[in-house]
Amino acid sequence: MIKHESTVPSCECEELHAELIEKNRATMPDESTIYDLADFFKIFGDSTRMSILFAIDGAPMCVCDIAALLGMTKSAVSHQLKILRQSDLITYKKVGKNVFYTLSDDHVRDIIEKALEHIKE
Amino acid sequence: MIKHESTVPSCECEELHAELIEKNRATMPDESTIYDLADFFKIFGDSTRMSILFAIDGAPMCVCDIAALLGMTKSAVSHQLKILRQSDLITYKKVGKNVFYTLSDDHVRDIIEKALEHIKE
DNA sequence: CAAACGGTTGAACAACCATTCAACTATTAT
């Protein structure tokens, strides 16, 4: 087919709907808030991390137990635990050679619960 | 007395805390549910998609407007809109040359709201 | 002390994913 070549790559919507754009921009959160929000959700966006959260939801578990439960290596689990720790979603307590991990917040349960409701439809 | 065999690189936690593992495993959701949940959160785990959701939260917008508001190309926005569409988070309506996108669900607002509360602490 | 175990960490690799680019469709205006 024949290519059209004289096209100018510009959009005139900005002039057409300038008011709408400004109105909607005004109701949006700060850019940094949006980034924080996306980063927060990113933590939950991995099935391994999600599994870990559910695993320790019932009772605190050590790394070795979590690895056995999920059928993964201790290393892989530990890497993900670090991410969950840095996000303040879990806390840990050393007992002898073991490190027991616990959910740090009921807030987390709420969000996951809401999402579960949305999924089941 | 039987002497210890040569060292085997295995973890003995499974034997030590077998009961705990089985108890916690019992309270976990299906594997497929966890995957669905992670996939759901993955959608929100990108600042561009999050920005789009906030942008059209106030009022429906066309692709060109969204692109102008976010300072992105129409192509990049369109790609993300496709993902949001496939997840049933947004709906669209064609009006002449334009395509207006809208949030499809109040459920989505709830989840984002909960997460915002968690962030602001 | 030395060996063994639970756990952590950094580097390397592979898989995934968001943006860009170019070409395409569809609708409207000249």
Next chain:
DNA sequence: ATAATAGTTGAATGGTTGTTCAACCGTTTG
């Protein structure tokens, strides 16, 4: 009909990220 605009799409690319591997630290046991 032709050109311009709004939007979509597939391939390519560069960045991100989860897992593996090996080495390491801290605690406990012989």
